[in-house]
Amino acid sequence: MEQPIVPIVEGQPAARPIQRPAASAATTNLCHGRPGDPCCFSTRVSGQRARYQDVSRQCPWCNAALLQAGLTSERGRGQLSRSLRFFWGHDKAVYHKAVGRLPETVRLHWPLQVLGLSAAFHSAASLRTAVATSQGRGRILAMLRKRQAADPDLVAEAFKAIPAEHLEDFEARLAQEPRRVRQARRRAAAETVEQRWERLLAHRRRLRGPALPEAEAATYSRRATEDRVRVRRKFFPARPKEVRHTGRQWSNPWTDEAAESVRDVADNDTGLPRAAITPFATMLEDWCKQGAWAICERCFSLEPRHLKEVDTRRVADPAVPNCRWCRRDGVESVPTVDRVPRQLRGLCHDVVAALRPFDIDCGPYQRPPHGYRVHTALLRLLWSDTDVEAKIAALEHRTWRTKAKKAFKFLMQHSCSEYRNFVTQHRRFLRDHPMPTDAARRRPLQTLETPGIETALWPDLYYNSDLCESEVDILKGHVDNIAPQAAGSGGRGLLMRYVATYNVKFSSSFHNEMLADTGVSGYGMALRILSTLHPSEPEMWVTLFKQLFPDFALGGTMLPIVAPWPTMDAQPEFVRRYEECLWRSDSMSLLEYLRKTNAAGEVVAWIQKLHAAADSALDLGEFA
Numbered sequence: 161m162e163q164p165i166v167p168i169v170e171g172q173p174a175a176r177p178i179q180r181p182a183a184s185a186a187t188t189n190l191c192h193g194r195p196g197d198p199c200c201f202s203t204r205v206s207g208q209r210a211r212y213q214d215v216s217r218q219c220p221w222c223n224a225a226l227l228q229a230g231l232t233s234e235r236g237r238g239q240l241s242r243s244l245r246f247f248w249g250h251d252k253a254v255y256h257k258a259v260g261r262l263p264e265t266v267r268l269h270w271p272l273q274v275l276g277l278s279a280a281f282h283s284a285a286s287l288r289t290a291v292a293t294s295q296g297r298g299r300i301l302a303m304l305r306k307r308q309a310a311d312p313d314l315v316a317e318a319f320k321a322i323p324a325e326h327l328e329d330f331e332a333r334l335a336q337e338p339r340r341v342r343q344a345r346r347r348a349a350a351e352t353v354e355q356r357w358e359r360l361l362a363h364r365r366r367l368r369g370p371a372l373p374e375a376e377a378a379t380y381s382r383r384a385t386e387d388r389v390r391v392r393r394k395f396f397p398a399r400p401k402e403v404r405h406t407g408r409q410w411s412n413p414w415t416d417e418a419a420e421s422v423r424d425v426a427d428n429d430t431g432l433p434r435a436a437i438t439p440f441a442t443m444l445e446d447w448c449k450q451g452a453w454a455i456c457e458r459c460f461s462l463e464p465r466h467l468k469e470v471d472t473r474r475v476a477d478p479a480v481p482n483c484r485w486c487r488r489d490g491v492e493s494v495p496t497v498d499r500v501p502r503q504l505r506g507l508c509h510d511v512v513a514a515l516r517p518f519d520i521d522c523g524p525y526q527r528p529p530h531g532y533r534v535h536t537a538l539l540r541l542l543w544s545d546t547d548v549e550a551k552i553a554a555l556e557h558r559t560w561r562t563k564a565k566k567a568f569k570f571l572m573q574h575s576c577s578e579y580r581n582f583v584t585q586h587r588r589f590l591r592d593h594p595m596p597t598d599a600a601r602r603r604p605l606q607t608l609e610t611p612g613i614e615t616a617l618w619p620d621l622y623y624n625s626d627l628c629e630s631e632v633d634i635l636k637g638h639v640d641n642i643a644p645q646a647a648g649s650g651g652r653g654l655l656m657r658y659v660a661t662y663n664v665k666f667s668s669s670f671h672n673e674m675l676a677d678t679g680v681s682g683y684g685m686a687l688r689i690l691s692t693l694h695p696s697e698p699e700m701w702v703t704l705f706k707q708l709f710p711d712f713a714l715g716g717t718m719l720p721i722v723a724p725w726p727t728m729d730a731q732p733e734f735v736r737r738y739e740e741c742l743w744r745s746d747s748m749s750l751l752e753y754l755r756k757t758n759a760a761g762e763v764v765a766w767i768q769k770l771h772a773a774a775d776s777a778l779d780l781g782e783f784a
């Protein structure tokens with residue numbers, strides 16, 4: 161042969177420079193196969209003949225010379241591996257036939273490489289080296305374990321390459337769950353759901369410390385007690401209460417019996433008797449207390465869970481093996497307290513405020529007697545009127561001052577934080593304005609868009625400028641922090657909807673203030689609108705959580721149909737099946753029929769099961 165042969169497997173762009181009409185493509189240039197052994201190596205329709213590309217009228221899999229030549233070029237190997245993967249995915253018999261035609265030198269290891277097994281499997285020599293050490297065997301085992309879940313057949317292929325003396329060991333170990341999983345399972349089986357929650361929640365820690373730990377604990381327990389007393393009084397009034405619109409008197413004094421049925425799972429639980437009237441109510445209570453959230457076993461992020469039908473039958477396990485955060489970006493992407501520099505952990509709010517060269521102004525505080533806080537102005541930044549070190553020296557408690565000094569020293573020496581630059585600018589400002597007026601201290605609105613501004617505002621959260629978010633991320637972060645949403649556009653859409661509906665509540669003075677500032681970008685404007693929403697206010701929580709925890713979710717399959725009418729042009733398929741159905745009774749309505757059939761018009765599986773279980777004298781049709 162004069163020309164170098166580049167085998168081209170059909171279906172690749174190079175093989176079809178011109179798009180032929182479908183009819184001729186289906187019948188022309190099809191591989192003639194081997195004598196008495198027709199071709200089955202199409203990479204378009206599994207099991208069909210492949211297209212040939214040269215005078216041999218054979219595809220590379222049917223022509224040993226073409227196959228050999230293909231294996232020598234990178235492009236040829238690429239095309240051959242793509243077709244091998246296609247055969248693997250569609251028909252194992254075709255795959256094994258193709259592999260059987262590979263030259264003996266590559267037959268065992270090259271297909272394993274093509275199917276994505278680790279480098280140890282790419283040659284006999286590397287595999288021998290890998291299985292020689294227990295570490296190497298461990299790595300192979302871990303890799304096989306991962307692949308086993310998705311493609312058990314692949315593990316069988318890999319076993320063909322493993323040296324015989326190690327085979328039994330690998331098979332035995334792979335049949336078992338990893339030790340870590342077995343241990344966790346044993347521990348989980350011995351634990352109650354409450355214990356499990358407690359153990360998993362212990363991994364979650366606060367970065368900030370309370371200003372006055374004892375005072376905070378006391379306030380917390382006082383409020384929790386007040387709440388419990390209030391609900392107790394509401395549902396168990398000792399003295400007769402009057403129902404206002406009916407005038408009926410009622411009382412329901414607390415009894416020992418009621419006290420005995422209290423099943424509190426935490427110190428802020430209701431202290432009320434357990435729901436007992438129906439099992440459904442009991443399960444719903446369990447869902448509220450234990451099933452509505454899941455905790456990630458790897459990064460300990462919490463994720464909300466929808467109320468599903470199955471929650472009326474079992475209490476969901478607290479843990480999920482990995483959450484959407486570590487599934488998407490790896491467990492390293494989830495920030496933890498351990499990774500925050502020691503000097504910045506456990507700072508209380510007063511210390512953080514002292515470390516800021518800025519004051520944050522949310523506008524005057526206004527609140528109607530029974531309402532939420534009114535947005536009176538946009539969030540503005542002002543230079544503090546005192547130097548950071550002077551603010552630290554003025555802190556009330558000595559422990560605060562010590563912590564703040566250490567944190568300040570750390571931040572000023574930290575090379576990958578913008579913090580120092582903001583402090584330097586602040587000092588320059590104070591030098592130029594020894595007695596600054598409020599007007600002079602006010603920063604323009606776009607200061608919020610300064611890169612690295614987070615390091616100056618929340619130095620303990622953003623101890624590294626790499627952690628700082630672009631404005632877009634902050635927008636997203638707002639949603640995430642308020643209501644962790646499914647990743648992607650879902651979260652944004654939710655927030656956008658909220659902002660869109662919220663817009664009408666802005667007063668016109670707001671718009672004026674925003675438009676008066678020069679150099680406002682679209683994102684900047686959006687950011688400021690969001691910054692002024694005061695995200696933790698109840699009204700916004702309610703709006704967002706309604707989306708997070710819909711009132712209910714239904715299992716099963718939903719099929720949208722158009723209700724038929726007599727003069728319809730084409731009778732829908734499901735109506736035809738309904739009319740021709742032999743097993744249904746005449747009294748069965750179309751709707752009932754649809755609920756009890758599958759797509760083929762047979763009785764659905766759950767009714768078949770019920771029928772089998774009921775041991776009924778009726779046949780399946782009558783039973784349904």
Ligand SMILES: [Zn+2]
Nearest residue numbers: 191199219222
């Ligand atoms: Zn062929």
Ligand SMILES: [Zn+2]
Nearest residue numbers: 456459483486
């Ligand atoms: Zn996670």
Ligand SMILES: [Zn+2]
Nearest residue numbers: 640641642644
């Ligand atoms: Zn978050």
